[in-house]
Ligand code: SF4
């Protein structure tokens with residue numbers, strides 16, 4: 001599979017401490033990826049040749065503005081674009097925020113996604129987010145506003161209501177809040193929205209390679225990934241990016257999941273008498289339930305290997 005995006009969750013330090021944060025980030029956290037190693041990975045991504053984007057998140061990567069900008073500039077020197085996820089706290093001072101974003105745009109930032117909902121707005125004043133939206137729109141780098149919602153529907157609705165008129169004409173993605181990280185501890189169970197049906201769930205994997213702030217390399221940074229051994233690909237400090245990519249391609253569970261979706265595995269779970277819930281929040285929630293279950297993974301392995309072999313032979317013979 002050709003990888004497209006190299007993602008750095010640069011730090012677990014954040015300007016906020018949202019009670020739904022899947023990585024439990026706070027202002028007191030201190031993990032930060034090495035700048036030199038990040039640049040080395042960017043160089044290697046360019047050498048591999050299929051990557052076209054470097055994405056930054058955290059925590060708040062902007063808290064390390066100099067490092068962020070330098071990495072973006074380095075990626076730009078290879079023709080790669082940069083994207084960023086942020087809570088918009090830097091919009092508190094419009095002029096300063098504008099200069100910061102302008103600097104990042106010049107360094108190669110093409111898209112920024114801004115998080116807005118009742119949980120973020122406990123820490124980031126609404127006026128700062130409004131400024132962040134105005135600034136990024138003016139600079140032509142605003143891609144989406146994202147919100148986490150609960151079953152009571154208030155989380156995203158209240159903030160969206162108060163963000164008028166800035167939200168008009170913007171792309172808004174509302175995710176159900178997931179029972180992972182701080183959300184698993186702080187949110188009552190009946191507030192999680194269970195909208196995902198196991199048999200039709202699809203893995204939303206998007207050809208990314210993720211570097212977590214603790215140096216673990218994963219195939220995805222869903223709220224559940226760290227609890228799913230299948231997503232683990234290696235270590236940032238020691239492994240070459242090409243080896244990480246090869247590790248990705250060398251796993252039958254991943255191969256079958258990405259080709260066939262979850263139906264193969266939910267059928268297998270029933271056959272192996274592994275209990276499933278009725279519905280899940282999202283596919284990644286189901287993913288943790290199945291592939292975070294060591295007993296299921298061990299019992300499923302021979303079936304998955306057989307299916308992967310069969311699929312590879314059919315592919316070789318070009319049989320659909
Ligand atoms: S802004 Fe994002 S990274 Fe920071 S605490 Fe909130 S959810 Fe976590």
Ligand code: SF4
Pocket residue numbers: 202203204205219220221222224225228231283284287288
């Ligand atoms: S479904 Fe699983 S493998 Fe796919 S993106 Fe979600 S956590 Fe990752």
